[in-house]
Amino acid sequence: MEVVLCQDASDAACRAVDAVEALLREKPDAVLGLPTGSTPLLMYGELARRCAAGTLSLAKASTFNLDEYIGLPEGHPGSYAAYMKRNLIDKTDLRISHAFLPAGRAKDLEAASREYEDRIRTAGGIDLQILGIGLNGHIGFNEPGSSLKSRTRVKTLSSATLAANIKDFDGAEPPTMALTMGIATILEARRILLIATGASKADAVREMAEGPLSANCPASALQLHEKTAVLADPSAASLLKNKDYYQRSQALQARLKGA
Ligand code: GLP
Numbered sequence: 001m002e003v004v005l006c007q008d009a010s011d012a013a014c015r016a017v018d019a020v021e022a023l024l025r026e027k028p029d030a031v032l033g034l035p036t037g038s039t040p041l042l043m044y045g046e047l048a049r050r051c052a053a054g055t056l057s058l059a060k061a062s063t064f065n066l067d068e069y070i071g072l073p074e075g076h077p078g079s080y081a082a083y084m085k086r087n088l089i090d091k092t093d094l095r096i097s098h099a100f101l102p103a104g105r106a107k108d109l110e111a112a113s114r115e116y117e118d119r120i121r122t123a124g125g126i127d128l129q130i131l132g133i134g135l136n137g138h139i140g141f142n143e144p145g146s147s148l149k150s151r152t153r154v155k156t157l158s159s160a161t162l163a164a165n166i167k168d169f170d171g172a173e174p175p176t177m178a179l180t181m182g183i184a185t186i187l188e189a190r191r192i193l194l195i196a197t198g199a200s201k202a203d204a205v206r207e208m209a210e211g212p213l214s215a216n217c218p219a220s221a222l223q224l225h226e227k228t229a230v231l232a233d234p235s236a237a238s239l240l241k242n243k244d245y246y247q248r249s250q251a252l253q254a255r256l257k258g259a
Pocket of ligand 1: 035038134138
């Protein structure tokens with residue numbers, strides 16, 4: 001796992017968008033895997049800015065979100081569908097018909113999970129998966145204990161996650177279950193970028209990058225992926241033991257690219 005020490009949260013967001021831009025230049029109909037939460041908001045802002053400036057276009061791309069709450073009415077502002085509409089679809093040229101989320105309102109959630117996996121496969125698989133990380137090390141809604149071989153399915157949210165997500169529900173109770181891509185689904189992406197910002201993520205980042213591979217920290221499964229980079233701001237990176245190494249490696253890699 002490559003750890004990229006970023007100057008701040010905006011630098012992390014810009015580096016993520018640089019990767020999206022480079023991918024779209026090479027493959028305009030690329031398939032992106034996308035996260036929600038507060039961390040990626042800067043990234044969505046930058047995507048919208050570059051789209052308006054004409055340096056990037058999502059017109060031919062497809063997107064697959066990691067997860068969606070179960071049981072929210074259509075258009076509920078706390079739903080991830082509403083989040084994506086607000087932050088990406090309304091602000092870029094991404095076609096709504098090419099923006100997919102797990103069907104959290106489906107009657108048959110097992111069938112909906114299978115269909116989501118099929119849809120990703122039919123689209124050719126995910127070229128670039130962007131992730132955030134939960135305080136407890138979750139990715140998507142794969143809470144601690146999730147099988148490292150899990151696929152899209154229903155997950156019960158942990159109390160820590162419910163407490164963290166209450167902010168999106170105006171103080172009301174957030175939904176307690178969600179449909180989420182599994183860890184194996186995520187690991188099938190050709191490339192993965194995880195953005196981590198803020199001191200509250202420092203423990204999870206250390207566990208993920210330097211702790212043991214363990215279902216107790218679902219993000220540690222990314223250690224099994226050969227093309228994963230973590231974009232961390234100084235606060236999120238503050239507890240990493242091998243920071244010096246990451247710094248040195250980053251400088252040498254940059255020199256190699258510039259050479
Ligand atoms: C939610 C999402 C995750 C996200 C996490 C962190 O639980 N399901 O995909 O990474 O929150 O969110 P935030 O960026 O708001 O800390």
